[in-house]
Amino acid sequence: MMLEPVLTHEPHAEPDGDFLDAVLHGLSLPKRSLPSRFLYDAHGSNLFEHITELPEYxxxxxxxxxxxxxxxxxxxxxxxxxxxxxxxxxxxxxxxxxxxxxxxxxxxxxxxxxxxxxxxxxxxxxxxxxxxxxxxxxxxxxxxxxxxxxxxxxxxxxxxxxxxxxxxxxxxxxxxxxxxxxxxxxxxxxxxxxxxxxPLDILLPAYNDADGVTASFNLNLLARINRDLEGAFDLAAFEHAAIYNERYQRIEMHLRSLALQSASVAGRTFCFAAGETIHTENSHxxxxxxxxxxxxxxxxxxxxxxxxxxxxxxxxxxx
The missing domain is CATH 3.40.50.150 (Vaccinia Virus protein VP39)
Structure with missing residues (x-):
């Protein structure tokens, strides 16, 4: 039975300021990266549920x-x-x-x-x-x-x-x-x-499915930045990339810039070279x-x- 009152624990809040600080910090690193927890907003969580039902996953x-x-x-x-x-x-x-x-x-x-x-x-x-x-x-x-x-x-x-x-x-x-x-x-x-x-022929498709659901999941992070942090990323100018890092024995998800470009977040501008990536998640x-x-x-x-x-x-x- 569900016990009442429900035992709850007030979590640390995650206001927009925490998201903004993490994004500004991550995009300022020599090797750009963003915390994977920000992939899971409401839309991202729904996309991930879809991913778990894909034949490749x-x-x-x-x-x-x-x-x-x-x-x-x-x-x-x-x-x-x-x-x-x-x-x-x-x-x-x-x-x-x-x-x-x-x-x-x-x-x-x-x-x-x-x-x-x-x-x-x-x-x-x-x-x-x-x-x-x-x-x-x-x-x-x-x-x-x-x-x-x-x-x-x-x-x-x-x-x-x-x-x-x-x-x-x-x-x-x-x-x-x-x-x-x-x-x-x-x-x-x-x-x-x-x-x-x-084997990689099993592993890689699980993180780069034919229907592009994982790509949408990854790119949704940029859409969230645009929506919540006054971002100006052109989602069509980035692509999803999943690679296996042999040294660390992990799949890495990245967002790869398709051209020399710039994007802004809360008034700060970041320049991206063609082929440069933003590292978004690991799966060891x-x-x-x-x-x-x-x-x-x-x-x-x-x-x-x-x-x-x-x-x-x-x-x-x-x-």
Whole structure:
């Protein structure tokens, strides 16, 4: 059931000034870059949901298939009567599969920065699982250190699907894992979606689909700058580019300038050479050994690894 009053946590605000400061700073760097979180305004979030349904985009369907096909094994590895704490819960699409696999889950705590996504999803989960108490928490990853979960001595299961951990830098991923460890406390376990390294003929199309949805998602960042920050970017003068960085073992999304041009943001002008890019997002791909090192640096040990039959994607249990 949905508990009232809803447990909420007031997140740090993200006013236009924060967006403006980040854009002005990022466009002033020698290698221009913008924080990937700004891709996810309302329109960007809708486009990303569309991306997850594309035939080229293997992560979502593979992870869902894995949660379904290995539900028994995953459920057996997790404690009975657990409280599931999901980070960046969004639509909670995969949560129902996990809750159904658990033995008598006691409560579900979705954490998300978007109230528009958080509360409808929490109500849906409460309706689908009437015996599970649902405590939606409004907050972002940067709020983890300030959160307190009044759940008594319940055994906690962290849940972070989607390989979102791969969008973080190495340092940010370690900091997130450490923060999650402190929030969840001793005795907790943590179930994460982790994307694996694979051939480029599978990897690259997932981030550069034939229908151009990912391109629209990336270019929407410039449209958002134009709309919210008095920007003057010509979207037709930039193109989406997805490349694999072998050194850092990650897909990088960029916006590439098609010509020598200038664009302005809040009265400041920036010049772009033909071929110059704005780096907008990373998606790291891991070897089992590489993720094991990352988990250990973040205060966890890999306990079990669940992998699909084609070894494209993994769900990893940390303890």
């Amino acid at each position: 293997y992560p979502t369907r593979t992870e869902i298939g894995l949660l379904r096909s290995q539900a028994g094994e995953i459920g057996a590895a997790l404690p009975s009567g657990a409280v599931v704490v999901e980070f960046g819960s969004g639509s909670s699409r995969k949560t129902e599969l996990l809750l159904a696999a658990l033995d008598r889950p006691a409560a579900y705590v979705p954490i998300d920065i978007s109230a528009a996504a958080l509360y409808p999803a929490a109500r849906r989960i409460a309706q689908s699982f009437p015996d599970v108490d649902v405590y939606p928490v409004l907050g972002g990853f940067h709020d983890l250190e300030r959160m307190r979960l009044p759940l008594g001595d319940s055994r906690l299961v962290g849940f972070f699907p989607g390989s979102t951990i791969g969008n973080f830098s190495q340092r940010a991923a370690v900091e997130f894992l450490l923060s999650a460890r402190r929030l969840l406390g001793p005795g907790a376990v943590f179930l994460l979606g982790v994307d694996l390294q694979k 791909k891991y070897t089992p050994e590489g993720f094991e090192r990352l988990a250990r640096d973040g205060g966890w040990e890999v306990s079990q690894v669940f992998v699909d039959k084609n070894r494209l994607f993994s769900v990893q249990l940390l303890a």
